Amino acid sequence: xxxxxxxxxxxxxxxxxxxxxxxxxxxxxxxxxxxxxxxxxxxxxxxxxxxxxxxxxxxxxxxxxxxxxxxxxxxxxxxxxxxxxxxxxxxxxxxxxxxxxxxxxxxxxxxxxxxxxxxxxxxxxxxxxxxxxxxxxxxxxxxxxxxxxxxxxxxxxxxxxxxxxxxxxxxxxxxxxxxxxxxxxxxxxxxxxxxxxxxxxxxxxxxxxxxxxxxxxxxxxxxxxxxxxxxxxxxxxxxxxxxxxxxxxxxxxxxxxxxxxxxxxxxxxxxxxxxxxxxxxxxxxxxxxxxxxxxxxxxxxxxxxxxxxxxxxxx
Amino acid sequence: xxxxxxxxxxxxxxxxxxxxxxxxxxxxxxxxxxxxxxxxxxxxxxxxxxxxxxxxxxxxxxxxxxxxxxxxxxxxxxxxxxxxxxxxxxxxxxxxxxxxxxxxxxxxxxxxxxxxxxxxxxxxxxxxxxxxxxxxxxxxxxxxxxxxxxxxxxxxxxxxxxxxxxxxxxxxxxxxxxxxxxxxxxxxxxxxxxxxxxxxxxxxxxxxxxxxxxxxxxxxxxxxxxxxxxxxxxxxxxxxxxxxxxxxxxxxxxxxxxxxxxxxxxxxxxxxxxxxxxxxxxxxxxxxxxxxxxxxxxxxxxxxxxxxxxxxxxxxxxxxxxxxxxxxxxxxxxxxxxxxxxxxxxxxxxxxxxxxxxxxxxxxxxxxxxxxxxxxxxxxxxxxxxxxxxxxxxxxxxxxxxxxxxxxxxxxx
Numbered sequence: 099x100x101x102x103x104x105x106x107x108x109x110x111x112x113x114x115x116x117x118x119x120x121x122x123x124x125x126x127x128x129x130x131x132x133x134x135x136x137x138x139x140x141x142x143x144x145x146x147x148x149x150x151x152x153x154x155x156x157x158x159x160x161x162x163x164x165x166x167x168x169x170x171x172x173x174x175x176x177x178x179x180x181x182x183x184x185x186x187x188x189x190x191x192x193x194x195x196x197x198x199x200x201x202x203x204x205x206x207x208x209x210x211x212x213x214x215x216x217x218x219x220x221x222x223x224x225x226x227x228x229x230x231x232x233x234x235x236x237x238x239x240x241x242x243x244x245x246x247x248x249x250x251x252x253x254x255x256x257x258x259x260x261x262x263x264x265x266x267x268x269x270x271x272x273x274x275x276x277x278x279x280x281x282x283x284x285x286x287x288x289x290x291x292x293x294x295x296x297x298x299x300x301x302x303x304x305x306x307x308x309x310x311x312x313x314x315x316x317x318x319x320x321x322x323x324x325x326x327x328x329x330x331x332x333x334x335x336x337x338x339x340x341x342x343x344x345x346x347x348x349x350x351x352x353x354x355x356x357x358x359x360x361x362x363x364x365x366x367x368x369x370x371x372x373x374x375x376x377x378x379x380x381x382x383x384x385x386x387x388x389x390x391x392x393x394x395x396x397x398x399x400x401x402x403x404x405x406x407x408x409x410x411x412x413x
Numbered sequence: 414x415x416x417x418x419x420x421x422x423x424x425x426x427x428x429x430x431x432x433x434x435x436x437x438x439x440x441x442x443x444x445x446x447x448x449x450x451x452x453x454x455x456x457x458x459x460x461x462x463x464x465x466x467x468x469x470x471x472x473x474x475x476x477x478x479x480x481x482x483x484x485x486x487x488x489x490x491x492x493x494x495x496x497x498x499x500x501x502x503x504x505x506x507x508x509x510x511x512x513x514x515x516x517x518x519x520x521x522x523x524x525x526x527x528x529x530x531x532x533x534x535x536x537x538x539x540x541x542x543x544x545x546x547x548x549x550x551x552x553x554x555x556x557x558x559x560x561x562x563x564x565x566x567x568x569x570x571x572x573x574x575x576x577x578x579x580x581x582x583x584x585x586x587x588x589x590x591x592x593x594x595x596x597x598x599x600x601x602x603x604x605x606x607x608x609x610x611x612x613x614x615x616x617x618x619x620x621x622x623x624x625x626x627x628x629x630x631x632x633x634x635x636x637x638x639x640x641x642x643x644x645x646x647x648x649x650x651x652x653x654x655x656x657x658x659x660x661x662x663x664x665x666x667x668x669x670x671x672x673x674x675x676x677x678x679x680x681x682x683x684x685x686x687x688x689x690x691x692x693x694x695x696x697x698x699x700x701x702x703x704x705x706x707x708x709x710x711x712x713x714x715x716x717x718x719x720x721x722x723x724x725x726x727x728x729x730x731x732x733x734x735x736x737x738x739x740x741x742x743x744x745x746x747x748x749x750x751x752x753x754x755x756x757x758x759x760x761x762x763x764x765x766x767x768x769x770x771x772x773x774x775x776x777x778x779x780x781x782x783x784x785x786x787x788x789x790x791x792x793x794x795x796x797x798x799x800x801x802x803x804x805x806x807x808x809x810x811x812x813x814x815x816x817x818x819x820x821x822x823x824x825x826x
Contacts, residue, residue: 163494164787166515184819250652268652271805359601360654361802376487377790379494379516 150392156385163379176386185362186387189370193391196281196366197345203285204341205334208292215293216300229297233290241354244283248355270356273363280352280364287351288344292337299333300326332406339402343395367391442727444473446502449485451659451678452549452714453748460740464731471727481657482506482603486790493518493719501722502732504548506603507536507713508783508793514544515787519717522546522729528738529753530778537715544717546736549677549750551712552780553607554773556665556673556683559695561587569697571707573612573639576672576700580648583671594648596661597640597674601801604658606783606793607710608674609800609817612636614708615701620784620792626825633814635702637803641810654805666690674699676712680767681749696769698776711780713751745770751777788824795820 160172180186215225248269256266269275311321349368358365375384448454461473479485513519521542526534533547570576580594598604613636618629643649665673668689684691701707716732744750746766758774803813
């Protein structure tokens with residue numbers, strides 16, 4: 099013990115002798131590393147580590163503000179409640195379904211839009227701007243707008259149907275139609291984000307590759323599958339990670355369009371978490387549900403990361 | 414020299430401090446009042462202007478948020494969970510004072526409740542403590558087009574069957590595709606809880622007895638089937654699952670509805686200068702299920718003082734004023750909000766402005782309160798989403814009743 103401490107203090111001495119100012123202005127490597135990492139570590143701690151640990155801690159508590167009782171440790175009671183909760187299953191299933199439909203949906207539409215926008219236009223800005231607008235619109239506005247589109251009496255969708263001689267549909271009376279309308283709104287909203295990321299990726303592909311392919315006699319389709327797609331793969335994976343995680347957290351659009359209706363047929367997990375915490379004030383159960391959603395997001399992210407690493411090793 | 418400077422500095426500082434404190438004491442108190450947007454905020458504003466004029470140094474501002482009772486509750490829940498002191502006085506739906514008191518969000522108020530209508534004295538007293546004071550009374554009524562009923566020689570219906578017959582007769586005679594027979598609330602909002610409960614209660618059933626669940630699935634099925642029947646037979650419109658309280662009010666006011674289930678506030682607007690139905694509206698007790706009693710849902714809003722307000726005394730003084738007989742009368746005449754004092758229902762000035770208030774007291778006094786439990790929000794959500802699902806055709810009345818029962822069993826044990 100003594101030896102170590104003597105050794106340490108001796109080793110530190112030259113640094114300690116240097117003036118305070120020079121230590122800060124000309125730090126050694128370790129100090130510099132600590133100095134540079136501290137802000138990020140503090141930010142991460144305050145913004146992510148603390149809230150997430152607090153969330154996990156709360157998920158083990160029996161904490162409901164309506165009971166007037168103080169928080170009590172409840173073990174896994176909140177988690178054990180889930181299997182018997184029909185709304186939990188419905189909301190989770192809807193969330194998974196929205197993810198499975200809207201992620202590929204927005205990828206396909208976004209890809210098509212990006213390819214269109216990447217064509218050699220003379221006036222690029224109107225194309226780029228129209229790509230940006232859906233993305234720039236707040237999610238809840240998009241939900242509100244589509245809610246009105248599909249309103250059975252005042253909506254433009256039924257108006258168009260009537261004009262071409264078809265009867266109007268009460269979209270939000272049917273769980274399936276309401277769900278389809280929600281997915282459509284999400285795909286519209288999310289495609290522009292996908293398109294922008296893919297467009298950025300497209301522009302990093304050197305022209306010379308296509309020129310070489312032309313010389314070798316490869317057609318447009320072959321070029322797309324042999325050059326564009328492989329080179330875009332990392333970009334697509336990144337876009338998919340972002341899109342999948344936001345899809346798992348879907349809240350605003352169904353909340354504004356149907357409020358989860360009819361009944362709870364179109365409720366998502368995020369809406370159910372919001373309802374349990376903000377409306378029912380059952381912070382324990384709400385936190386437990388949020389832990390499940392957190393786990394789901396982590397799982398999906400891990401799968402994607404593995405995909406990237408796998409592809410990195412292969413190439 | 415040095416000590417002289419210090420003492421001079423200290424003097425200056427003290428002087429500054431004294432100035433700050435003095436202005437702090439004489440500065441005006443700003444009170445922020447949360448008012449429901451369906452509760453005639455513009456007319457409350459005129460009363461607050463008078464209050465400010467009478468109480469120099471007090472400024473009161475109104476805050477609005479959310480278009481339905483449940484949206485407003487969500488907003489207040491977030492503000493009060495955060496122990497935010499920005500709101501001093503809260504206008505609360507009659508179902509909330511008990512919950513808010515249980516959560517410790519409102520301050521008890523010392524007040525004699527004996528002069529108020531009994532239902533409101535009860536709704537605002539929790540464990541012997543007054544937790545809020547009544548703002549206005551309310552219950553659901555049957556609004557009808559007097560001119561159309563007169564034209565076909567009909568009386569306001571006493572049962573839902575009579576209502577259906579009357580609606581058919583008028584529809585056959587008028588041949589107006591835009592005229593709905595009946596409008597009520599089918600959207601998954603707080604009002605849909607009353608939609609379910611009115612015919613349920615009419616069969617003599619209750620939801621809770623002595624704090625325990627006492628649910629009658631058969632009566633529930635009948636209630637849900639009644640409303641679904643109105644939509645299926647074309648008396649109510651097919652998209653009734655999209656209709657919220659103010660949609661009913663607007664469509665009735667536009668002259669497109671024969672019968673409407675709505676709260677008291679709809680009257681004042683239907684009698685406005687621009688209203689095509691002014692002078693053609695009658696108000697009656699809601700009909701009964703055949704063989705049952707005529708039942709209705711107790712409404713009304715209350716004034717609570719936020720436990721986190723930094724102006725407790727001033728806030729309580731304001732609340733005492735806002736729930737006084739003087740204010741209740743003013744709001745009855747100018748906003749058609751039902752009085753919280755029994756004697757005002759027969760007041761000559763009040764009945765001159767709103768003639769049907771003369772008959773409304775007995776309706777309000779026999780109106781039934783929604784189940785009282787701190788977990789009311791969960792009860793409400795179980796009922797209103799099911800009403801919505803049944804009306805949308807996503808669930809049958811029998812399955813809906815079973816779902817309500819299953820969900821209530823998990824909440825009220």
